[in-house]
Amino acid sequence: MDTLDALRVEILGQDQEFPRIVSGDAPPYKPQDMRGQRRRQEEPPRFEVECRVHGSEGTRARRFSYGGPYNVPIRVHSGEGEEMAEAQNLAQKLLTGHLSAGDLVPGEEIDLSVDQILIEDATGSMTALQFEELGVDRISVPLAVMYVDHNVLQIDDKNMNEHRYLQSFSARYGVHYSRPGNGISHYIHLERFARPGALLLGADSHSTMSGAVGMLAIGAGGLDVAVAMAGYGFSIECPRVVGVELRGELPGWVQAKDVILELLRRYGVRGGGGRVFEFTGEGVSTLSVMERGTICNMITELGATTAVFPADEQTREWLTAQGREDDYVELSADEDADYDETEVVDLSELEPLIAKPQSPGNVVPVREVAGTKTVQVCIGSSVNSAYEDLAVVGAVLKDEIVHPSIEMTVTPGSRQILDTISRGGVYLDLVAAGARMLEPVCGPCIGVGQAPSAGLPSVRTFNRNFPGRSGTVGDEVYLCSPATAAATALKGEISDPRTLGEPPEVTPASFNPTIDDRQILSPPPPEEAQNVEIIRGRNIVPPPEGEPLAETLEEYVLIVVEDDVSTGDMAPDGIGMSLWSNIPECAKYMFDRQDPEFHDRALEWGGGFIVGGHNYGQGSSREQAALSALYLGVRAIIAKSFARIHRQNLIAQGILPLTFADEADYDKVKEGDAWKIENVREAVSSGETELVAKSDSGGEEIRLEARLLTREREVLLAGGKLKYLSEESRSE
Template sequence: MSPENLTRKILHEHLRQGRLEPGTDITLDVDQVLLEDATATMAAMQFEQLGVDEIAVPVAVVYVDHNVLQIDDKNMQDHHYLRTFCARYGLRYSPPGNGLSHYIHLERFGRPGHLLVGADSHSTMAGALGMFATGAGGLDVAVTLAGFGAELTCPRVVGVELTGSLPPAVEAKDVVLEILRRRGVRGGRGAVFEFHGEGLAELTVTGRATIANMIVETGATAAVFPSDEQTRSWLEAQHRPDDFRPLQADPGATYDERELIELSTLEPLVAIPHSPGNVVPVTEVEGTELVQVCVGSSVNSSYEDLATVAASLRGHSVAPGLQVTVTPGSRQILDTVVRAGVYQDLLAAGARVLEPICGPCIGIGQAPVKGEPSLRTFNRNFPGRSGTAEDQVYLCSPSTAAASAVTGRITDPRRMRLPDRRPHVPSDPSVVDMHITAPLPADERDGVVIERGDNLVPPHRPGRPPEDVRAKVGIVVGDDISTGDMAPDGVIGMAVWSNIALCAGFMFRRIDPEFHDRVHGWGGGLIIGGHNYGQGSSREHAALSPLHLGVRVVVAASFARIHRRNLIAVGILPLVLEHPSDRDRARVGQEWAIPGLAEALRQERESVTAETDEGAVSLRIDLSPREREIALAGGLLNLLAAR
């Protein structure tokens, strides 16, 4: 038997159906499912539509970490629904304030060799523990919970060899920014990045978690790290030594592609507005005046990250006029920084320590002044994600954030004194564990009454795809449009994610405020996009909203992985422009006719032609056999119901 890389080993252990050949359909058995409240309500309502009595995966947890501000009663309605849903169907439930899904799952449930599917794109973070962890839309997660397995396109594996050691003031965040500098936000599509090499020895689990979290910004499916002594040490600190299992690639394992990163040659990097892929050395933007520095939240909110910032701030005050916030990743991390003295250092320097929630990462609080630079250790800087439509967000490491907080402008951390972090005190996992509800015994679940507020509205199922399409172009957008442009972040937009009719009112609001009323008035329409349409979050609301408005076809030069799958799953066809330049011929209000579309699906044709007043446009039907089956049924729920 030929030597295998670690990704293939884990996938082999979980393969239910298909062949491990890149680009083919596979179905995987799943050990763990992660959901967070922003996406969980829709996933849960669709799970209920499947008509099963309980979940069929060993571990499933709902974390409330996004919609927690509660400016009206909508957020709490969602929380009550999710808590009682968990009790009824056998899931664990983590309440508001307990921490972010990615960090708590790493602390309390991540296990080497397991396969996790999460209703959040950054579920990839669990790959730091030697897992295969990937994000998916809510409907796919609902189907996985019901025991149907996880459907996936088999990825290619990129072997990333790390050699040498990181220089002072260069961190794991700079490693993943270097990958983004090389690959951009499209260069990882269809790939898993598997890390190996002697440079891993000193890279901690939380450092690996930073890389695994942000690898999805390349468009990747997952990141996989070996399970080694760093993993053992982490699990022992989490009081879970029995969960350790050594895992690594076989000697001589092969990869579909290779990357080599010599850690000693790296320097501090920054992603400039408005993409995680716009990466430059910090020296190129050094001196940029700042109004805000934000540390933590979805990534870089571990103890070592916060202790790094606190050490640099010790004995200093944050620069006059600068606002600095720090968000711990979990209640356990918050407890540890308090007992270690890190909390006091941050407070004394003038930083604001927020509760352990997503918060400013997804535009809920701390929106910066328009046009003024905000420096953040977060994972995304898409336009408007901060809550400010005309924002200027930069992404960096904790060391760069700390140095910049002292000076008030973007600063190369190598220019600053590098004090030692406060010693890590033993963590106390019980401060998180005691608040996670265990699944009820099976004989007690039937009596649970699920609480459904009026903000909880199940999505409707579409009919089968139309035989012929004749529709007006509702909007034409450019490259790298994110799902945040379709289902916006922020306290107002996210509050209505449990009600697609309300959520749809926010679609493309930043780009074209008239889109909703226009397409709603027409009773449907077409969306025309560029490359990497639908990048970013796994939120299926970005597919359910156009479906609610009557959109059944989206045309783009190329699609991001999760959003493409979400469109298919809810009954919208993603068609690919044979010639990407044809997008430039489309205009709002232009009528497109696509005759024989459903018949083309049935006959397994690879293309159709759209007729427009600018001439014919060739469209590829880039669907696998399984995806065609879903499309012809009018979506995944319809297909499963028919069976």
């Protein structure tokens, strides 16, 4: 049934779950509590529900219009002559529409149902291997897509073995498979699958890009994604919502990349933790879907949970051009909706910005570093490979030549974008200027090809410039907009594009993109999928298993690392990615940049504690960072603070994340210190937060905190999420 007659219901008490149906025989779709139970999710109908809420503040009338197929409240209407219930912002609507357990209170644990899954090959093998361990016969979400866009440069058989494994896995379990060279996952997903109102969970931190179309898109570790794909839903700490009002319009030579760099300038790489950034205001309508995608993609660099734009006329036009107009539903915040925090960005006052080495948060105006000699310019990646991005570069370089000191590469985001720049002439302009055109994959963004010279500036339109991410130890990578990168390529030094004079007029392509999904392989029907043989090469190795949390942890401190250590320091990019499906081999390079002896020391000592600073584990969602620690015998990590996804990955693998009660104690810790932490299991089980690390030498005790949500405690006690779910299944 496509529609239902409006139901009139009453809700007795504001503290009860909404809506509680007391009359009528067609209740609205509401995903059930997914704690320890699988549930194949079905598409609910589109309907309206009217209700009266009786509480201490009197009676309120409320009517929700639910926007099919994802149960997201589109609008809240007041009853005639009655007070309207509290308005919701868009993020709250999306969370409400997918809430299966918990309350939308920032900091509290909530369970969310998942509509779509995004997996890419670098994290995909571990995701797939752990999905197989769940013992289910087929995925239990409406859509899952496997993209091969990272490990595509074969120098031996490892990557090909991985591709064959992932393709056969996808066919066996009902996952769509995007073939190598078809494009970067986030661009293809935005083009072909992202839908307003849906919830996407991606095994890649930049999955947030799909928030550009009014989708709730969240990055997570591979095990969390595997568990959600099996139908258990996704657990997360309820985020705060930051309302970012965009005013005005971007001036010439200023691009969407400068908007997100401005937010990074304000918040740094830690300031967005535990937050969803929702964009509002008159300036929103001036940004195309791809420009919004640039902002949403890089929101994760703030440490944010995700970002979302309203689904508006720009969204409808985008989906129509993609042949997906039926996926459109208007979604926006209610009038007078409240936010936990607010921010204002006047687009008209922005100028070209650039992130200096070695952090996306190290942002300054381009004019401050203008004149810095450069040897390489790379344009592309999952954040700046759209037609509009490449067309600006083509316009700057048309009838010009790349400076003799510069090596320049350009990467289109997808085959669709490659086709568009080819038909529109941009491709020829770039090639004629001396740009090297790369296939539509991640490539140099994750250190696969185009490694720069050590100590010499490389200017890139990418989303991260962590030390060594480019594939070169001692790299000096700057992050900027395509316009700034084009000006730099032309002049041979970092250049403010405004010095080039009037900006070129770049308009959308005069034709709709060619829609060709032949490189996305649909899975066979279930009865045929049963006969698919999964192909495993020699480098496809099952992950290590966690152990139930011990009562006492008595170990040496293996290493003390600084603030903002990234998961790339624990599971390196570049050539190291070919080892990500084999944790014993991958673990050999954990902290290799900080301490080449770390791996051997961990094996010799039989494990130990890792001690870190703020934002430990920032960046990529790669759970190989947690799995490598698990393999090396690490059972607890102590830091000043943790990045969200890595913290979740540690817990999922049974590793206890602890923080210093007094951050000053970090300075007292030295490699080789012998610590004993007692009553660990008892404290975690009872919900106590205080623990003490005692030194064997009788030195000063260090107070620690174990701040954990209820489910996190249960997972740690069991020895990781796989064992937790196994125990839950046996107890049913």
